[in-house]
Amino acid sequence: MQSVNLPDTTETIAGGGRIQRSNSLVEDVYEAIFAQLMALKIAPGSRITVDSLVKEFNVSHTPIREALGRLEGEGLVLKTHLIGYRASPQITRRRFDELYEMRLLLEPHCAAKAAVAMDEAKLNILLDAAGVMSRRGGKDDRLRYSNFARQDAIFHDKIMEFSENQLIRETLSHQHTHFHIFRLMFHARVTEEALDEHEAILAAFGSADPDAAARAMRIHIEHSRDRLLPAFD
Amino acid sequence: MQSVNLPDTTETIAGGGRIQRSNSLVEDVYEAIFAQLMALKIAPGSRITVDSLVKEFNVSHTPIREALGRLEGEGLVLKTHLIGYRASPQITRRRFDELYEMRLLLEPHCAAKAAVAMDEAKLNILLDAAGVMSRRGGKDDRLRYSNFARQDAIFHDKIMEFSENQLIRETLSHQHTHFHIFRLMFHARVTEEALDEHEAILAAFGSADPDAAARAMRIHIEHSRDRLLPAFD
């Protein structure tokens, strides 16, 4: 009788009548640790002992070790022999620069491709993701930023999806997990600027203009970089 | 008393006198499975049962599961609950296209950066990696291709290293593992063309010309793609 005190993902039935098979314990444990990393409940660099997770989740060593191995493969945790696991350290300034250099190489190009493939359905999805409607929704700053971070992630991810390069999409999405932790650590404030930039990208999509989309995306990423840069001071 | 019948990586002493601590069993098992995947001893898509590895390596379930988890995190194996692990399936045509699209976005840019940062020491490393000396070395076609594949990988990786973006380097290196398996499956023949293209890149590096380097890299990748494309017929 084991129980992972977590979002209950055991045996859900989708609308189509398809039975979504219940996840394995490894899966649940993985999700649980992942969520704790993303929520900073486990701080970057801090140690993660198997035993503490055993007690916390009420499961045995086996599935926890396997889940930690998977997290290690994804680069979210590190392992040192005979010392144990620890959360990956905070992103460095150097890594930050590298990430933005890569984003600038990939995302404008993909934005241009997405603009070509744009149609009304996709545009609506992006409008929704950008949260144009709920722009002035937040009162609490922290909650507001949390919402923005999620929206921003979905917005970019959807554009990558529409650009029809799954590999690039996965690559950036993977990097985003690290980046998300970095942003949360400094709970950067949402600036109206970022939302304006999103709308500029949307405008380019609206007119299905690939060059304008690439340009708007480039500017957005560059400004995003510059907004976050002070975090390293 | 357990023994992984594998390249003996237990306790090596580097030149500097530093003691490289003996790897954990998980590490050894990971390396062993990885090597088998890269050597096609485990075919893409084929099942990988824990028990068979237990018998083969003479170790218990625990480190094997942890190592398999790590491989899963890296995308080299897939897991289905209550069915088990299997090697990731062969790369699809679609994925192949996506990979080359991404390479074309990243590598020419990095080649240009590398050209700017080029000096004699780096150039010599690249000349060595390109195997300019041993160009006509191989007699056996298969062995010859195996050598070329390794050289090509190192050549590109070194260029990424010199372009000083570790993230891009890691990203491409990671993709290369999948790509390597694909290439081996079709044991493509080495063409003199590829070696000529490498030398064209080297020439651009020799004159520290970033534009020429980017151009040569772009051409090389495009040709590489076209050479491998017939594999999908």
Next chain:
DNA sequence: CGCTTTAACATCGTATAGGATATAGGATTG
């Protein structure tokens, strides 16, 4: 005060057992 020794502790790995599920092959039934 600094170094060495030692003891407590944590991690790593082994071995084993039992429950759950998938897959294959045979038996039953229409």
Next chain:
DNA sequence: CAATCCTATATCCTATACGATGTTAAAGCG
């Protein structure tokens, strides 16, 4: 004869106990 059901085996999944080994930190000594 074909389709369905059922049983048996292999495999996976998890839990648990134990031993081996290395780390860590405190204690002792020069």
